[in-house]
Amino acid sequence: MADPRITLGLGLLIFALLILHSTEATPQGRILGGEDVAQGEYPWSASVRYNKAHVCSGAIISNNHILTAAHCVSSVGITPVDASTLAVRVGTINQYAGGSIVNVKSVLIQPSYGNFLHDIAILELAESLVFDTRIAAIALPTKEEEEEATEDVDAELPNGTPVYVAGWGELADGTASYKQQKANYNTLSRSLCEYEAGYGYESVVCLSRAEGEGICRGDAGAAVIDDDQVLRGLTSFNFGPCGSKYPDVATRVSYYVNWIEANTQ
Template structure:
Protein backbone atom coordinates (compact mmCIF):
# COMPACT_ATOMS: atom_id res chain seq x y z
CA UNK A 1 0.00 0.00 0.00
CA UNK A 2 1.33 3.42 -0.94
CA UNK A 3 2.58 5.69 1.80
CA UNK A 4 -0.04 8.49 2.25
CA UNK A 5 2.77 11.01 2.63
CA UNK A 6 4.15 10.00 -0.79
CA UNK A 7 0.69 10.28 -2.35
CA UNK A 8 0.19 13.72 -0.80
CA UNK A 9 3.62 14.91 -1.98
CA UNK A 10 2.94 13.66 -5.49
CA UNK A 11 -0.42 15.39 -5.52
CA UNK A 12 1.12 18.68 -4.41
CA UNK A 13 3.82 18.36 -7.08
CA UNK A 14 1.24 17.82 -9.82
CA UNK A 15 -0.83 20.77 -8.54
CA UNK A 16 2.29 22.93 -8.51
CA UNK A 17 3.10 21.99 -12.11
CA UNK A 18 -0.44 22.82 -13.21
CA UNK A 19 -0.34 26.23 -11.50
CA UNK A 20 3.10 26.96 -12.94
CA UNK A 21 1.87 26.11 -16.43
CA UNK A 22 -1.09 28.44 -16.00
CA UNK A 23 1.18 31.23 -14.80
CA UNK A 24 3.65 30.81 -17.67
CA UNK A 25 3.17 33.06 -20.74
CA UNK A 26 1.16 31.11 -23.28
CA UNK A 27 2.64 32.48 -26.50
CA UNK A 28 0.19 35.35 -26.89
CA UNK A 29 0.91 39.02 -27.57
CA UNK A 30 1.15 39.92 -23.92
CA UNK A 31 -2.44 38.99 -23.18
CA UNK A 32 -3.89 39.05 -26.71
CA UNK A 33 -5.55 36.49 -28.94
CA UNK A 34 -5.54 35.43 -32.58
CA UNK A 35 -7.16 37.69 -35.19
CA UNK A 36 -9.63 36.14 -37.64
CA UNK A 37 -8.95 36.54 -41.35
CA UNK A 38 -10.50 39.82 -42.54
CA UNK A 39 -11.27 41.05 -39.02
CA UNK A 40 -8.85 43.99 -39.28
CA UNK A 41 -8.68 44.61 -43.08
CA UNK A 42 -6.91 47.96 -42.62
CA UNK A 43 -3.86 46.26 -41.10
CA UNK A 44 -0.53 46.19 -42.90
CA UNK A 45 2.82 44.59 -42.12
CA UNK A 46 5.52 47.20 -42.75
CA UNK A 47 8.64 45.45 -44.04
CA UNK A 48 12.25 46.64 -44.12
CA UNK A 49 14.63 44.58 -46.24
CA UNK A 50 11.86 41.96 -46.58
CA UNK A 51 11.40 41.49 -42.82
CA UNK A 52 8.49 42.71 -40.68
CA UNK A 53 9.51 45.64 -38.50
CA UNK A 54 6.26 47.43 -37.67
CA UNK A 55 2.54 47.52 -38.27
CA UNK A 56 0.66 49.99 -40.41
CA UNK A 57 -2.89 51.18 -41.00
CA UNK A 58 -4.55 51.62 -44.41
CA UNK A 59 -6.43 54.93 -44.75
CA UNK A 60 -6.93 54.94 -48.55
CA UNK A 61 -6.05 52.92 -51.61
CA UNK A 62 -2.67 54.65 -51.83
CA UNK A 63 -1.87 55.73 -48.26
CA UNK A 64 -0.84 53.84 -45.11
CA UNK A 65 -0.08 55.37 -41.72
CA UNK A 66 2.67 54.02 -39.50
CA UNK A 67 4.96 55.19 -36.71
CA UNK A 68 7.69 57.57 -37.87
CA UNK A 69 10.44 55.77 -35.96
CA UNK A 70 9.75 52.65 -38.05
CA UNK A 71 10.77 54.33 -41.30
CA UNK A 72 13.22 56.99 -40.08
CA UNK A 73 16.87 56.87 -41.07
CA UNK A 74 17.95 60.00 -39.21
CA UNK A 75 15.33 62.35 -37.76
CA UNK A 76 12.76 63.19 -40.41
CA UNK A 77 14.91 61.73 -43.20
CA UNK A 78 13.31 58.42 -44.17
CA UNK A 79 15.06 55.21 -45.11
CA UNK A 80 15.43 54.44 -48.81
CA UNK A 81 12.00 53.52 -50.19
CA UNK A 82 13.61 50.66 -52.09
CA UNK A 83 14.17 48.92 -48.74
CA UNK A 84 10.48 49.14 -47.82
CA UNK A 85 7.35 47.20 -48.70
CA UNK A 86 4.05 46.36 -47.04
CA UNK A 87 2.06 43.14 -46.89
CA UNK A 88 -1.72 43.53 -46.81
CA UNK A 89 -4.71 41.22 -46.87
CA UNK A 90 -3.50 38.51 -44.52
CA UNK A 91 -3.13 37.79 -40.82
CA UNK A 92 0.11 35.88 -41.52
CA UNK A 93 3.12 38.18 -41.65
CA UNK A 94 5.09 35.55 -43.59
CA UNK A 95 2.62 34.44 -46.25
CA UNK A 96 -0.57 35.24 -48.13
CA UNK A 97 -2.08 38.55 -49.07
CA UNK A 98 -0.21 40.93 -51.34
CA UNK A 99 3.15 42.66 -51.01
CA UNK A 100 3.14 46.17 -52.45
CA UNK A 101 5.96 48.63 -52.99
CA UNK A 102 6.36 51.89 -51.10
CA UNK A 103 6.85 54.86 -53.43
CA UNK A 104 7.23 57.68 -50.92
CA UNK A 105 7.64 58.21 -47.18
CA UNK A 106 6.53 61.43 -45.47
CA UNK A 107 7.55 61.79 -41.83
CA UNK A 108 5.90 64.46 -39.70
CA UNK A 109 8.18 67.53 -39.72
CA UNK A 110 8.16 67.81 -35.91
CA UNK A 111 9.03 64.17 -35.25
CA UNK A 112 11.70 63.52 -32.64
CA UNK A 113 12.21 61.41 -29.49
CA UNK A 114 8.95 59.54 -30.19
CA UNK A 115 6.87 62.74 -30.18
CA UNK A 116 4.82 63.31 -33.36
CA UNK A 117 5.59 59.68 -34.14
CA UNK A 118 3.62 59.42 -37.36
CA UNK A 119 4.47 58.88 -41.03
CA UNK A 120 2.57 58.38 -44.27
CA UNK A 121 3.55 55.70 -46.77
CA UNK A 122 2.49 56.22 -50.37
CA UNK A 123 2.06 52.78 -51.93
CA UNK A 124 0.99 51.19 -55.19
CA UNK A 125 -2.79 51.17 -55.66
CA UNK A 126 -4.53 48.73 -53.32
CA UNK A 127 -7.52 46.70 -54.47
CA UNK A 128 -10.10 46.73 -51.69
CA UNK A 129 -12.13 43.67 -50.76
CA UNK A 130 -13.08 41.52 -47.78
CA UNK A 131 -9.49 41.36 -46.54
CA UNK A 132 -8.16 44.79 -47.56
CA UNK A 133 -9.89 48.06 -46.71
CA UNK A 134 -9.48 51.49 -45.15
CA UNK A 135 -10.17 52.46 -41.55
CA UNK A 136 -12.37 55.50 -40.87
CA UNK A 137 -10.55 58.60 -39.67
CA UNK A 138 -11.95 60.57 -36.70
CA UNK A 139 -14.19 63.57 -37.26
CA UNK A 140 -13.13 67.10 -36.40
CA UNK A 141 -16.56 67.66 -34.80
CA UNK A 142 -17.77 66.84 -31.32
CA UNK A 143 -19.87 63.71 -31.76
CA UNK A 144 -23.57 64.54 -32.17
CA UNK A 145 -23.14 68.31 -31.76
CA UNK A 146 -22.20 69.48 -35.23
CA UNK A 147 -19.64 71.78 -33.61
CA UNK A 148 -15.91 71.78 -34.14
CA UNK A 149 -14.00 70.02 -31.37
CA UNK A 150 -11.58 71.98 -29.23
CA UNK A 151 -8.17 70.41 -30.07
CA UNK A 152 -6.93 71.21 -26.56
CA UNK A 153 -9.76 69.27 -24.87
CA UNK A 154 -8.29 65.88 -25.70
CA UNK A 155 -10.15 64.05 -22.91
CA UNK A 156 -13.48 64.99 -24.51
CA UNK A 157 -12.56 62.86 -27.51
CA UNK A 158 -11.54 59.77 -25.54
CA UNK A 159 -12.63 60.07 -21.90
CA UNK A 160 -10.65 58.16 -19.32
CA UNK A 161 -11.47 54.46 -19.46
CA UNK A 162 -12.70 54.38 -23.07
CA UNK A 163 -12.31 50.82 -24.48
CA UNK A 164 -9.99 50.66 -27.49
CA UNK A 165 -8.48 47.80 -29.47
CA UNK A 166 -5.15 47.05 -31.15
CA UNK A 167 -4.00 44.30 -33.51
CA UNK A 168 -0.39 43.75 -34.56
CA UNK A 169 2.46 41.35 -35.17
CA UNK A 170 4.62 42.28 -32.19
CA UNK A 171 6.62 39.91 -30.04
CA UNK A 172 4.68 37.33 -28.05
CA UNK A 173 4.92 36.96 -24.31
CA UNK A 174 7.50 34.18 -24.74
CA UNK A 175 9.81 36.55 -26.68
CA UNK A 176 9.25 34.99 -30.12
CA UNK A 177 7.90 36.78 -33.19
CA UNK A 178 4.23 36.24 -33.94
CA UNK A 179 3.49 34.89 -37.41
CA UNK A 180 -0.25 35.35 -36.85
CA UNK A 181 -1.70 38.78 -36.07
CA UNK A 182 -2.78 39.20 -32.46
CA UNK A 183 -5.39 41.53 -30.93
CA UNK A 184 -5.71 42.97 -27.45
CA UNK A 185 -8.05 45.25 -25.49
CA UNK A 186 -7.00 48.46 -23.76
CA UNK A 187 -8.56 51.40 -21.95
CA UNK A 188 -7.57 55.01 -22.48
CA UNK A 189 -5.95 57.05 -19.73
CA UNK A 190 -6.79 60.72 -19.28
CA UNK A 191 -4.02 63.19 -19.91
CA UNK A 192 -3.66 63.96 -16.20
CA UNK A 193 -3.51 60.29 -15.21
CA UNK A 194 -0.91 59.57 -17.88
CA UNK A 195 1.13 62.48 -16.60
CA UNK A 196 0.84 61.12 -13.06
CA UNK A 197 1.63 57.50 -13.94
CA UNK A 198 4.30 58.02 -16.61
CA UNK A 199 5.13 61.73 -16.78
CA UNK A 200 3.80 61.80 -20.35
CA UNK A 201 0.67 63.96 -20.59
CA UNK A 202 1.06 65.39 -24.08
CA UNK A 203 -1.94 66.52 -26.16
CA UNK A 204 -0.60 64.68 -29.20
CA UNK A 205 -0.67 61.21 -27.64
CA UNK A 206 -3.16 58.70 -26.27
CA UNK A 207 -2.06 56.66 -23.28
CA UNK A 208 -3.32 53.09 -23.01
CA UNK A 209 -3.80 51.23 -19.76
CA UNK A 210 -3.78 47.45 -19.35
CA UNK A 211 -2.76 44.84 -16.82
CA UNK A 212 0.91 44.13 -16.23
CA UNK A 213 2.45 41.56 -18.60
CA UNK A 214 0.04 42.64 -21.32
CA UNK A 215 0.20 45.28 -24.04
CA UNK A 216 2.21 46.23 -27.11
CA UNK A 217 5.73 45.00 -27.80
CA UNK A 218 8.44 45.17 -30.47
CA UNK A 219 6.85 44.92 -33.91
CA UNK A 220 3.49 46.40 -32.86
CA UNK A 221 4.42 50.06 -33.45
CA UNK A 222 2.25 51.74 -36.09
CA UNK A 223 -0.78 49.53 -35.43
CA UNK A 224 -4.25 51.08 -35.41
CA UNK A 225 -5.88 51.95 -32.10
CA UNK A 226 -9.62 51.76 -32.80
CA UNK A 227 -12.75 52.40 -30.76
CA UNK A 228 -16.07 50.52 -30.62
CA UNK A 229 -17.22 52.29 -33.81
CA UNK A 230 -14.07 51.12 -35.65
CA UNK A 231 -12.75 54.67 -35.95
CA UNK A 232 -8.99 55.21 -35.97
CA UNK A 233 -8.01 56.95 -32.74
CA UNK A 234 -4.29 56.33 -32.54
CA UNK A 235 -1.18 54.61 -33.85
CA UNK A 236 0.79 52.60 -31.33
CA UNK A 237 4.15 54.25 -30.66
CA UNK A 238 6.15 52.85 -27.74
CA UNK A 239 6.12 51.28 -24.29
CA UNK A 240 8.06 52.33 -21.20
CA UNK A 241 10.71 49.85 -20.11
CA UNK A 242 10.22 46.17 -20.90
CA UNK A 243 7.05 45.07 -22.68
CA UNK A 244 4.19 44.63 -20.24
CA UNK A 245 5.66 46.89 -17.57
CA UNK A 246 3.49 48.64 -14.99
CA UNK A 247 3.50 51.84 -17.07
CA UNK A 248 0.90 52.65 -19.75
CA UNK A 249 1.63 52.13 -23.43
CA UNK A 250 1.66 55.20 -25.68
CA UNK A 251 0.01 55.87 -29.03
CA UNK A 252 0.06 58.85 -31.37
CA UNK A 253 -3.31 60.65 -31.32
CA UNK A 254 -4.57 60.66 -34.93
CA UNK A 255 -7.10 63.49 -34.53
CA UNK A 256 -4.21 65.81 -33.65
CA UNK A 257 -2.79 65.30 -37.16
CA UNK A 258 -5.86 65.29 -39.39
CA UNK A 259 -4.93 68.48 -41.26
CA UNK A 260 -1.41 67.19 -41.88
CA UNK A 261 -2.70 63.80 -43.02
CA UNK A 262 -5.14 65.41 -45.44
CA UNK A 263 -2.50 67.77 -46.82
CA UNK A 264 -0.17 64.85 -47.54
CA UNK A 265 -2.78 62.46 -48.95
CA UNK A 266 -3.65 64.27 -52.19
Protein backbone atom coordinates in the same frame (compact mmCIF):
# COMPACT_ATOMS: atom_id res chain seq x y z
CA MET B 1 6.59 38.66 -34.31
CA ALA B 2 10.14 37.67 -34.96
CA ASP B 3 12.75 40.39 -34.47
CA PRO B 4 14.48 40.85 -37.86
CA ARG B 5 17.46 42.47 -36.16
CA ILE B 6 18.15 44.91 -38.89
CA THR B 7 19.36 48.46 -38.58
CA LEU B 8 17.38 51.23 -40.23
CA GLY B 9 20.17 53.78 -40.62
CA LEU B 10 21.96 55.75 -37.96
CA GLY B 11 18.75 56.89 -36.26
CA LEU B 12 17.61 53.36 -35.49
CA LEU B 13 21.13 52.25 -34.58
CA ILE B 14 21.07 54.85 -31.83
CA PHE B 15 17.59 53.67 -30.90
CA ALA B 16 18.86 50.09 -30.57
CA LEU B 17 21.62 51.23 -28.23
CA LEU B 18 19.08 53.03 -26.11
CA ILE B 19 17.13 49.78 -25.76
CA LEU B 20 20.20 48.09 -24.36
CA HIS B 21 21.14 50.82 -21.92
CA SER B 22 17.87 52.35 -20.78
CA THR B 23 14.84 51.19 -18.84
CA GLU B 24 12.82 54.22 -19.79
CA ALA B 25 10.66 54.79 -22.90
CA THR B 26 11.59 51.90 -25.14
CA PRO B 27 9.81 51.95 -28.49
CA GLN B 28 9.19 48.32 -29.31
CA GLY B 29 6.05 46.49 -30.30
CA ARG B 30 4.65 43.13 -29.36
CA ILE B 31 1.19 42.44 -28.02
CA LEU B 32 1.63 40.41 -24.85
CA GLY B 33 -1.38 38.51 -23.61
CA GLY B 34 -3.21 38.87 -26.92
CA GLU B 35 -5.15 36.35 -28.98
CA ASP B 36 -5.26 35.36 -32.64
CA VAL B 37 -7.01 37.63 -35.13
CA ALA B 38 -9.55 36.04 -37.50
CA GLN B 39 -8.98 36.48 -41.24
CA GLY B 40 -10.56 39.77 -42.32
CA GLU B 41 -11.22 40.96 -38.75
CA TYR B 42 -8.79 43.89 -39.02
CA PRO B 43 -8.66 44.45 -42.81
CA TRP B 44 -6.94 47.86 -42.45
CA SER B 45 -3.83 46.21 -40.97
CA ALA B 46 -0.52 46.20 -42.82
CA SER B 47 2.82 44.59 -42.08
CA VAL B 48 5.47 47.25 -42.76
CA ARG B 49 8.57 45.57 -44.15
CA TYR B 50 12.16 46.78 -44.45
CA ASN B 51 14.38 44.76 -46.79
CA LYS B 52 11.64 42.11 -46.91
CA ALA B 53 11.44 41.64 -43.13
CA HIS B 54 8.59 42.80 -40.87
CA VAL B 55 9.60 45.71 -38.66
CA CYS B 56 6.35 47.45 -37.71
CA SER B 57 2.62 47.56 -38.28
CA GLY B 58 0.59 50.10 -40.23
CA ALA B 59 -2.98 51.24 -40.86
CA ILE B 60 -4.50 51.49 -44.34
CA ILE B 61 -6.31 54.83 -44.77
CA SER B 62 -6.85 54.86 -48.55
CA ASN B 63 -6.12 52.81 -51.67
CA ASN B 64 -2.71 54.47 -51.85
CA HIS B 65 -1.72 55.43 -48.31
CA ILE B 66 -0.77 53.77 -45.04
CA LEU B 67 -0.01 55.37 -41.69
CA THR B 68 2.72 54.01 -39.45
CA ALA B 69 4.98 55.19 -36.65
CA ALA B 70 7.69 57.62 -37.77
CA HIS B 71 10.45 55.84 -35.86
CA CYS B 72 9.79 52.73 -37.95
CA VAL B 73 10.84 54.45 -41.16
CA SER B 74 13.25 57.10 -39.92
CA SER B 75 16.89 57.07 -40.93
CA VAL B 76 17.90 60.20 -39.02
CA GLY B 77 15.24 62.47 -37.52
CA ILE B 78 12.66 63.36 -40.15
CA THR B 79 14.83 61.94 -42.95
CA PRO B 80 13.24 58.62 -43.94
CA VAL B 81 14.94 55.46 -45.10
CA ASP B 82 14.97 54.99 -48.86
CA ALA B 83 11.44 54.12 -50.01
CA SER B 84 12.87 51.39 -52.24
CA THR B 85 13.77 49.41 -49.11
CA LEU B 86 10.17 49.40 -47.88
CA ALA B 87 7.08 47.37 -48.73
CA VAL B 88 3.86 46.34 -47.01
CA ARG B 89 2.02 43.03 -46.81
CA VAL B 90 -1.76 43.43 -46.72
CA GLY B 91 -4.79 41.17 -46.85
CA THR B 92 -3.54 38.45 -44.51
CA ILE B 93 -3.12 37.70 -40.81
CA ASN B 94 0.07 35.77 -41.60
CA GLN B 95 3.15 37.96 -41.62
CA TYR B 96 5.05 35.39 -43.68
CA ALA B 97 2.56 34.38 -46.36
CA GLY B 98 -0.67 35.21 -48.17
CA GLY B 99 -2.19 38.52 -49.11
CA SER B 100 -0.22 40.89 -51.30
CA ILE B 101 3.14 42.61 -50.99
CA VAL B 102 3.12 46.16 -52.34
CA ASN B 103 6.18 48.38 -52.68
CA VAL B 104 6.34 51.83 -51.12
CA LYS B 105 6.69 54.81 -53.46
CA SER B 106 7.44 57.56 -50.94
CA VAL B 107 7.70 58.23 -47.20
CA LEU B 108 6.67 61.40 -45.40
CA ILE B 109 7.53 61.81 -41.71
CA GLN B 110 5.63 64.36 -39.64
CA PRO B 111 7.84 67.51 -39.63
CA SER B 112 7.70 67.87 -35.82
CA TYR B 113 8.78 64.29 -35.13
CA GLY B 114 11.49 63.88 -32.51
CA ASN B 115 12.11 61.88 -29.33
CA PHE B 116 9.07 59.75 -30.18
CA LEU B 117 6.68 62.69 -30.06
CA HIS B 118 4.66 63.28 -33.26
CA ASP B 119 5.53 59.68 -34.08
CA ILE B 120 3.58 59.36 -37.33
CA ALA B 121 4.47 58.91 -40.99
CA ILE B 122 2.61 58.47 -44.28
CA LEU B 123 3.60 55.74 -46.73
CA GLU B 124 2.50 56.27 -50.34
CA LEU B 125 2.21 52.98 -52.20
CA ALA B 126 3.59 52.26 -55.65
CA GLU B 127 0.34 50.49 -56.62
CA SER B 128 -3.25 51.14 -55.58
CA LEU B 129 -4.81 48.61 -53.24
CA VAL B 130 -7.96 46.81 -54.37
CA PHE B 131 -10.35 46.70 -51.44
CA ASP B 132 -12.23 43.52 -50.55
CA THR B 133 -13.21 41.65 -47.39
CA ARG B 134 -9.55 41.34 -46.36
CA ILE B 135 -8.23 44.75 -47.42
CA ALA B 136 -10.03 47.95 -46.41
CA ALA B 137 -9.37 51.47 -45.13
CA ILE B 138 -9.96 52.48 -41.53
CA ALA B 139 -11.96 55.69 -40.98
CA LEU B 140 -10.10 58.77 -39.78
CA PRO B 141 -11.43 61.11 -37.09
CA THR B 142 -13.34 64.10 -38.48
CA LYS B 143 -11.98 67.63 -38.55
CA GLU B 144 -14.64 68.55 -36.00
CA GLU B 145 -13.18 65.94 -33.67
CA GLU B 146 -9.73 67.39 -34.28
CA GLU B 147 -10.98 70.83 -33.25
CA GLU B 148 -12.70 69.40 -30.17
CA ALA B 149 -9.57 67.51 -29.18
CA THR B 150 -7.58 70.73 -29.48
CA GLU B 151 -9.92 72.40 -27.01
CA ASP B 152 -10.22 69.43 -24.63
CA VAL B 153 -8.02 66.44 -25.38
CA ASP B 154 -10.08 64.16 -23.12
CA ALA B 155 -13.36 64.96 -24.90
CA GLU B 156 -12.48 62.64 -27.79
CA LEU B 157 -11.49 59.65 -25.64
CA PRO B 158 -12.66 60.04 -22.04
CA ASN B 159 -10.77 58.12 -19.39
CA GLY B 160 -11.60 54.41 -19.60
CA THR B 161 -12.74 54.37 -23.23
CA PRO B 162 -12.37 50.82 -24.66
CA VAL B 163 -9.98 50.64 -27.63
CA TYR B 164 -8.49 47.76 -29.60
CA VAL B 165 -5.11 47.01 -31.17
CA ALA B 166 -3.90 44.25 -33.49
CA GLY B 167 -0.32 43.70 -34.60
CA TRP B 168 2.48 41.24 -35.20
CA GLY B 169 4.65 41.05 -32.09
CA GLU B 170 6.47 38.36 -30.18
CA LEU B 171 4.39 36.31 -27.81
CA ALA B 172 4.78 36.49 -24.04
CA ASP B 173 7.25 33.60 -24.09
CA GLY B 174 9.44 35.46 -26.60
CA THR B 175 8.66 33.19 -29.53
CA ALA B 176 7.70 34.58 -32.93
CA SER B 177 4.02 34.53 -33.84
CA TYR B 178 3.20 34.28 -37.52
CA LYS B 179 -0.44 35.18 -36.78
CA GLN B 180 -1.61 38.70 -36.06
CA GLN B 181 -2.56 39.18 -32.41
CA LYS B 182 -5.22 41.45 -30.90
CA ALA B 183 -5.72 42.94 -27.45
CA ASN B 184 -8.14 45.22 -25.61
CA TYR B 185 -7.13 48.41 -23.82
CA ASN B 186 -8.69 51.34 -22.00
CA THR B 187 -7.60 54.92 -22.53
CA LEU B 188 -6.11 57.01 -19.77
CA SER B 189 -6.95 60.68 -19.37
CA ARG B 190 -4.17 63.16 -19.97
CA SER B 191 -3.89 63.94 -16.26
CA LEU B 192 -3.72 60.26 -15.27
CA CYS B 193 -1.10 59.56 -17.91
CA GLU B 194 0.92 62.48 -16.56
CA TYR B 195 0.53 61.07 -13.05
CA GLU B 196 1.40 57.47 -13.93
CA ALA B 197 4.10 58.03 -16.56
CA GLY B 198 4.88 61.76 -16.76
CA TYR B 199 3.59 61.79 -20.34
CA GLY B 200 0.45 63.91 -20.53
CA TYR B 201 0.95 65.34 -24.01
CA GLU B 202 -1.99 66.47 -26.15
CA SER B 203 -0.62 64.63 -29.18
CA VAL B 204 -0.66 61.17 -27.60
CA VAL B 205 -3.15 58.64 -26.25
CA CYS B 206 -2.10 56.59 -23.25
CA LEU B 207 -3.32 53.00 -23.08
CA SER B 208 -4.03 51.16 -19.85
CA ARG B 209 -3.79 47.37 -19.60
CA ALA B 210 -2.90 44.66 -17.10
CA GLU B 211 0.72 44.27 -16.10
CA GLY B 212 2.37 41.59 -18.22
CA GLU B 213 0.36 42.62 -21.29
CA GLY B 214 0.85 45.34 -23.90
CA ILE B 215 2.83 46.37 -26.95
CA CYS B 216 6.48 45.69 -27.69
CA ARG B 217 8.73 45.10 -30.71
CA GLY B 218 6.81 44.70 -33.99
CA ASP B 219 3.50 46.34 -33.06
CA ALA B 220 4.57 49.98 -33.40
CA GLY B 221 2.39 51.76 -35.96
CA ALA B 222 -0.62 49.49 -35.37
CA ALA B 223 -4.10 51.01 -35.46
CA VAL B 224 -5.79 51.89 -32.17
CA ILE B 225 -9.52 51.78 -32.92
CA ASP B 226 -12.67 52.45 -30.90
CA ASP B 227 -16.06 50.72 -30.89
CA ASP B 228 -17.09 52.73 -33.97
CA GLN B 229 -14.03 51.45 -35.87
CA VAL B 230 -12.47 54.89 -36.13
CA LEU B 231 -8.68 55.25 -36.09
CA ARG B 232 -7.88 56.95 -32.79
CA GLY B 233 -4.18 56.24 -32.51
CA LEU B 234 -1.05 54.52 -33.80
CA THR B 235 0.91 52.54 -31.25
CA SER B 236 4.22 54.22 -30.55
CA PHE B 237 6.18 52.91 -27.56
CA ASN B 238 6.18 51.38 -24.11
CA PHE B 239 8.02 52.41 -20.97
CA GLY B 240 10.64 49.99 -19.74
CA PRO B 241 10.30 46.28 -20.55
CA CYS B 242 7.26 45.04 -22.42
CA GLY B 243 4.30 44.59 -20.12
CA SER B 244 5.63 46.91 -17.41
CA LYS B 245 3.37 48.62 -14.90
CA TYR B 246 3.39 51.82 -16.97
CA PRO B 247 0.84 52.64 -19.68
CA ASP B 248 1.65 52.14 -23.35
CA VAL B 249 1.69 55.21 -25.59
CA ALA B 250 0.06 55.82 -28.98
CA THR B 251 0.12 58.82 -31.31
CA ARG B 252 -3.28 60.59 -31.29
CA VAL B 253 -4.46 60.58 -34.92
CA SER B 254 -7.06 63.37 -34.50
CA TYR B 255 -4.18 65.73 -33.73
CA TYR B 256 -2.90 65.26 -37.31
CA VAL B 257 -6.05 65.04 -39.44
CA ASN B 258 -5.35 68.25 -41.40
CA TRP B 259 -1.75 67.19 -42.04
CA ILE B 260 -2.81 63.71 -43.13
CA GLU B 261 -5.51 64.97 -45.50
CA ALA B 262 -3.24 67.63 -46.97
CA ASN B 263 -0.64 64.99 -47.83
CA THR B 264 -2.85 62.14 -49.06
CA GLN B 265 -4.97 63.90 -51.65
